[in-house]
Amino acid sequence: xxxxxxxxGCTLRTKAKDLDTYARISAEALGIVLAEPDDWQCCGGAxxxxxxxxxxxxxxxxxxxxxxxxxxxxxxxxxxxxxxIKQTNYDISHDxxxxxxxNNYLQLPEAYTGETTVYHYLEMLRDVVGFDNLxxxxxxxxxxRKIAAYYGCLLLRPAKALAxxxxxxxxxxxxxxxAIGATPVIYAQRNECCGGYITLEDKAQxxxxxxxxxxSAADMGAEMIVTACPLCLYNLRKNSGSELPVYYFTELxxxxxxxxxxxxx
Amino acid sequence: MNKNLKEQVLRSSGANVLKxxxxxxxxxxxxxxxxxxxxxxxxxxxxxxxxxxTLMKSESLYRCLTCFAxxxxxxxxxxxxxxxxxxxxxxxxxxxxxxxxPDMIPxxxxxxxxxxxxxxxxxxxxx
Numbered sequence: 001x002x003x004x005x006x007x008x009g010c011t012l013r014t015k016a017k018d019l020d021t022y023a024r025i026s027a028e029a030l031g032i033v034l035a036e037p038d039d040w041q042c043c044g045g046a047x048x049x050x051x052x053x054x055x056x057x058x059x060x061x062x063x064x065x066x067x068x069x070x071x072x073x074x075x076x077x078x079x080x081x082x083x084x085i086k087q088t089n090y091d092i093s094h095d096x097x098x099x100x101x102x103n104n105y106l107q108l109p110e111a112y113t114g115e116t117t118v119y120h121y122l123e124m125l126r127d128v129v130g131f132d133n134l135x136x137x138x139x140x141x142x143x144x145r146k147i148a149a150y151y152g153c154l155l156l157r158p159a160k161a162l163a164x165x166x167x168x169x170x171x172x173x174x175x176x177x178x179a180i181g182a183t184p185v186i187y188a189q190r191n192e193c194c195g196g197y198i199t200l201e202d203k204a205q206x207x208x209x210x211x212x213x214x215x216s217a218a219d220m221g222a223e224m225i226v227t228a229c230p231l232c233l234y235n236l237r238k239n240s241g242s243e244l245p246v247y248y249f250t251e252l253x254x255x256x257x258x259x260x261x262x263x264x265x
Numbered sequence: 266m267n268k269n270l271k272e273q274v275l276r277s278s279g280a281n282v283l284k285x286x287x288x289x290x291x292x293x294x295x296x297x298x299x300x301x302x303x304x305x306x307x308x309x310x311x312x313x314x315x316x317x318x319t320l321m322k323s324e325s326l327y328r329c330l331t332c333f334a335x336x337x338x339x340x341x342x343x344x345x346x347x348x349x350x351x352x353x354x355x356x357x358x359x360x361x362x363x364x365x366x367p368d369m370i371p372x373x374x375x376x377x378x379x380x381x382x383x384x385x386x387x388x389x390x391x392x
Contacts, residue, residue: 014379016381045383048354050277050278050347192334196331198330205300205328209296231379
């Protein structure tokens, strides 16, 4: 049994409960312990790349340091938390000036300089559980379903900080789809942005972007789309005008492991 | 040209705009290209020239989705999104420069809108 410090983030406690609930029950079935710290703070949703911003990066550093103090890797499911926490960890490891300012403010018992290993839940499935091992644990394979993986922007980029997969030709979600018995559908827009937070500023732009993603997937014969991001799910469902169903990848994982109906009873 | 402003933006972005070879790949791959008055390659060039006040007044600042497509696809490692962010911060950090304030949020909500959208927008559009 491997134990991870689990950082759910603000949205998984509210609008994205499915992403969280199915992640937790599936991890348990796979022998992974997700230990949530008591006092995590919202990551802010977007990493501020500016070198002269320190305060906006502190909540991510606190989460990283909490995992370090427990000697455990940190795991997230939300694409945005994953992006913010990994970019923070990369910069505090590579930018001495940022590390000095952050540590000068936080006054931790021991300075934090990037010691924690950060996993996205998909990386845990690939690198800790193993997709071959996952395949063996599937009791309800999703045979015959044609599923399009939607990476969006936050899961892969910037690649030098996130180091999750090839940002232009990723395979991790397609390999996950194969492991749960379904057929992955490759399409051009799988790693292009859904419009993100622009839905608040300019609905038309969000509609245009999310429709481009959905139409691209539909053109290649997808029957559904999976994502790890609550904001992608929102844009693809509400702004795209497409009828193609959109799910969190954790929901399909729980279904394949035979846990979904049990959890709904 | 405001030399102090240029130095501030360059330092804040951490980018080296002199590495740009003007291939335009950043703008070619930008999902907001059609919505922008000034495109990513123009941000890089105009910051290099010190023409930053023009960018600070442009709506283009609020069209960047921070999707990092231009960052990963730039063959010279210029990281245009970081230049856009530095200019946007220079604008929203001004007195009265906030694009979005918390009291505007309730009217924007619908029952499915994730919290992630709100915190991200506030981080992008306000100080």
